[in-house]
Amino acid sequence: MATASAIRGTFFDLVDDPWKHVGREQEAARFTFDGLMVVRDGVIADFGDYAEVSRRNPGIQATHIKGRVIVPGFIDGHIHFPQVRVLGAYGNQLLDWLQNWIFPEEEKYGDRNYARGAAGRFFDALLAAGTTTCQAFTTSNPVSTEEFFGEAARRNMRVIAGLTGIDRFAPEGTVISPDFFYRETKRLIGEYHRKGRNLYAITPRFAVGCTDEMMEACRRLKEEHPDCWINTHISENPTELRTSRLEFPDCHDYTAVHEKHGLLGPKFTAGHGVWLSDDEFRRFSRAGAAISFCPLSNLFLGSGLFRIGRATDPEHPVRLSLGSDVGGGNAFSLIRVLEEAYKVGLCNNTMLDGSVNPREQDMAEAERNKLNPYRGYYLATLGGARSLYLDDVLGNFDVGKEADFVALDWNAGQAAMGWHQSLITGGNVPETMDQAAQLLFGIMVCGDDRNVDETWVAGRRAYKKAGA
Amino acid sequence: MATASAIRGTFFDLVDDPWKHVGREQEAARFTFDGLMVVRDGVIADFGDYAEVSRRNPGIQATHIKGRVIVPGFIDGHIHFPQVRVLGAYGNQLLDWLQNWIFPEEEKYGDRNYARGAAGRFFDALLAAGTTTCQAFTTSNPVSTEEFFGEAARRNMRVIAGLTGIDRFAPEGTVISPDFFYRETKRLIGEYHRKGRNLYAITPRFAVGCTDEMMEACRRLKEEHPDCWINTHISENPTELRTSRLEFPDCHDYTAVHEKHGLLGPKFTAGHGVWLSDDEFRRFSRAGAAISFCPLSNLFLGSGLFRIGRATDPEHPVRLSLGSDVGGGNAFSLIRVLEEAYKVGLCNNTMLDGSVNPREQDMAEAERNKLNPYRGYYLATLGGARSLYLDDVLGNFDVGKEADFVALDWNAGQAAMGWHQSLITGGNVPETMDQAAQLLFGIMVCGDDRNVDETWVAGRRAYKKAGA
Incomplete structure (x- = not known):
């Protein structure tokens, strides 16, 4: 004993x-x-x-x-391990920011030494911010996933992560084939999932970067490994949203892409959800799927204001975590994330109080946007745990x-x-x-x-x- | 020598x-x-x-x-000396935030000891933030104005401030009569203006809190002391804006209230301006009047997103400073103000790129919203000096x-x-x-x-x- x-x-x-x-x-x-x-x-x-x-x-x-x-x-529901160094890159919205800053940095993580050094810095920064658990994106190179889990295990930290699947709209060094993604994900699940405190997430980067074949590989993986998590992005930016409409003409909205491939359900988290419709929120709620709210990033990349009061509708509550979304977010600290979440909530509150547009008045939703300390720390702790189906242990x-x-x-x-x-x-x-x-x-x-x-x-x- | x-x-x-x-x-x-x-x-x-x-x-x-x-x-164009201690108060928009948190704290500054101690803390916090000049509101009690200038003089700092005029919509301990305001302002100008590095601003708190008589007192003071500055608030919050319409039925917009009383012109600064119309921006530009952009506060109180790209229209550029607006703003640091200014700019950028509403697309204005470091540090230094007509010395x-x-x-x-x-x-x-x-x-x-x-x-x- x-x-x-x-x-x-x-x-x-x-x-x-x-x-x-x-x-x-x-x-x-x-x-x-x-x-x-x-x-x-x-x-x-x-x-x-x-x-x-x-x-x-x-x-x-x-x-x-x-x-x-x-x-x-603190529990960070959405963060990018290979973006420590590029947090706070200048001047672009999501899609060109990815091309100019993010993909080139992420390619460096194919080098095991670089990835290992970065993992040390990443977890040092998390702990200095009070974050003890995160659900992280790695890169499309298994080396980065391995180094991430290795460092987390050395620190005995409860983490969720997985190899990132992306097979289009990215540079050659970043895209991988659905077949490679499937094989390597299976290998990594065997090697890391439920080893120590490590947990594995099947990780399609975001649907716009994934062909139907990649999304189907994710479906198969989830069927074969139902205990695993799924981690992705959704409806972060309006241009991205419009692109998704073009790329998935058979889906009537962005959420439907995930439904079509059988991914929306418990232990599924999508980062952002800024531009989700009321109907999509309801389908997330019914499915038991979660959104990671990333206000630092949503403001930093100009993505928009997440509708907290809509997501917390008592008839259709959506499971929510907070995400720093480093490097789209410009700080590791969930305290800073809470500050920005509070601000997004107050901006929403004003838009819904009838003073701007009386037709959009909804005083109950306006009120639900206000992050008092109980709501704030709930999102950063127990709420995050519930959204990740980790409230049995965290x-x-x-x-x-x-x-x-x-x-x-x-x-x-x-x-x-x-x-x-x-x-x-x-x-x-x-x-x-x-x-x-x-x-x-x-x-x-x-x-x-x-x-x-x-x-x-x-x-x-x-x-x-x-x-x- | x-x-x-x-x-x-x-x-x-x-x-x-x-x-x-x-x-x-x-x-x-x-x-x-x-x-x-x-x-x-x-x-x-x-x-x-x-x-x-x-x-x-x-x-x-x-x-x-x-x-x-x-x-x-750094030059802070809009800050409240008596709000050091209540920065970051919970949960209200502008008008009820004033009633619940701000006015009660400001009343304490009638006590000279409290005001003197607070002045020490205020300037310590400014210097730790890298701010060497500010344009500050004090309270409607001359004691606070005296203590503010006294402490600034001991530190040899270039500051602008003045007794705050407010004669309605505030508690009894806060409102003062236009006559008292006029007499005390004249006395304080004589005692402090251009003594050392101190400069005086005639300071109607905000038009909604001022009767026509108070605004006329300001006009007289400016006519009698044309070398003095004028410092106020404008169009911060949509409910405030709607109230101004009711209170000034003879003025077709909020800016017109200041025009009617002869205040809009050089050395006039209004904080916020979040909800100013295009036409009001043009009149500010023509008059040589300035706006202090307070993004920390505008997000913290949910006031809205200031239209940087509109205010910097090359045909009608408005003089701009940055303001922390402590305590509506939740930090003294103009670095943090720049962070939030950047975010407001990027959010505006997205709203104007056509992806949300093609009818609102304006790529030039969208671009002007982006705060690269040149634009950012300009606002915090030379731009702020120009907006305050202090670029001959700062x-x-x-x-x-x-x-x-x-x-x-x-x-x-x-x-x-x-x-x-x-x-x-x-x-x-x-x-x-x-x-x-x-x-x-x-x-x-x-x-x-x-x-x-x-x-x-x-x-x-x-x-x-x-x-x-």
Whole structure:
């Protein structure tokens, strides 16, 4: 039996979807002012008030994390491993940005040394941002997928990834044949899926870059490996959307392309979904399929404003994660992603309040766009886990889940931060759920990676901020 | 005669409006790889290549700033001194945000001790962000205006500010009478305008909060003190815009309210202008009036997307500055403002490329929305100076201007930053204008206040980043 370790501190996590508790979002959260988490083999063996948990676990030695709020590790539902270095490239929308910046960089990842060095930098950046799980695109060269999983395993991190399938509209060094994709995916699934914490996603890059043959290869792979995930992009940019109409004349919309090939369903995630219609949202909801909302990227590439309030329609709720979409997104930090998600929500709120166009007024949808801290941290943790069908092992501090968490310093960051936060608790630690939520809101809208003081993976500290 | 000092380093500044050089933006910039700036009495006495300038100034001792790009100090055209502490308040659009968060905080600034302490924090935050000049709102209590100017004078910073006029739609502790506003403004102009580097702005908060009598008081003040600035808000939010229609039935649009009272003209700045019509942009252009573009705030309060490409129409160009609009904006850093400005531009670009609505296609306007580094740093420096009619003393390194500048570290910030920037120069210093511009672009879209390593005011170092 493994030795248990324990962490004492102030914990905040979500236990339900706050959109199910409109106006009473606290019901979806749990605040543990003086808490204790017992970890055994990387899994939460006990959790609750310090007084009770310490009584149940006599003699246990706890690491006491003081002056911080501990939240579950952030889950990034959509990120590109081979784009670390090209985050923030200049001046193009999606399709020409891919050609000018992304494909040339991704080709370098055929070199194992380059890919290995990049993997170290990628996971360092994730941990410094408080992200403990990601669903990642690699490249169409298996070397990059292998190096990605290798580095994740060395760090014992829960990740989802897979070889990228693309067989048109890309340079020669990037396209691969559906047959190669099929064979290599099978080999990689055998080698990596469910090995340690690694999980495999069948990964058609995006339908516009895939022929029917490539999409059929994905269908076959999912049929033969139903336990695997599927990860792709959808409806990111209006020009892309128009292209999809031309390329798939037999499909009445972009989602139908995925339905036609049997891909839309549980454990399917499509990044973006900015331009999805109401009907497509409903079909995602019915299918149990997920969207990864990538506001940093959607603003950076000018893709548009994702309709949060529509996706959270209580009659047709769509499973949502947050994605940094590095390098379309210009930062690794899900705190920065939350900031931009908040802004997209407020912009939508204004468009729906009737002040711009009275015919588009929808006050309930307008309200659902507003990311209070409960909704925000839900998306970054438990909501992301649910969207990825990983809530049995991730997303909050329930006993039996994996002990990935982040200790947040609410005063770190820009010069004005400490004084701002002192409005909430007068400089003291938060003693109520409401105070904790307000400090967490301060972090999500005024903060960044500097607020991540420590990141723990499977019960071990994997990152500590320098100088703090 | 004062002793001269000198700074040696790599300098980048703008000498013209890059929108006048579409596709050849380098013509608007100046890159000095090994430069020397000689400062006498806070003013640039000589500037150029080190070899030449050092020959012209024999025996001068220079501070050598290595591994940095030195740019002119940032100019924030729109910021609220009494909102330091409430930056990032939750969940409302403009009008209810003012009532719930802003007015209660601003009332505290009637207490001289509170206002003085806040002024210290405010200028500390500005300098840490690389901002050396701002045009600021204070409150409707003269105490806050006095403390603002007092602290600016102690730091020898070039600032514009004034007592805020508001006489309706605000709590009792915030509204003041037009008569009180008139008398106190005259007193404050006498006491502070052109004393040291302080400049005074007649400051009607926003027309919706001002009766005709208040606006007439502003007209009289401007007639009696034509050297003073005017600072206000316009067309920030659609509900505000609709309210203005109701409150000013004799004015056919929001701009007309300012025309009616004789305020629109040189040295007039209105923050936001998100919802200005094409015709209003043309009238701003003709009048020589300026808009301060506040993208952090416009996204944070969901106000909307400012039409950069329309405001930079070559036939009717409007003078533009950038504004953080703290606390509507959620950061002091103009680097973060540039990031959001870039994003707003790209979102506009997509809306105008014909892919969404072919009837709204305008490829030239679409292109003008794209903030390359020349355009971005122009807005933050020389463009801001021109919009405020301060380009005789600020905005670039021309001899005779005031020596306010910032030394930027292109590698600082999020974990991925250094490797990202190494794509441009392989880890070396920039040797060409293009390399410098690309590193500066990396800062503006992936960076934040951490990239500000040193801030110099009137030839003296006023800020040095801790631990760097």
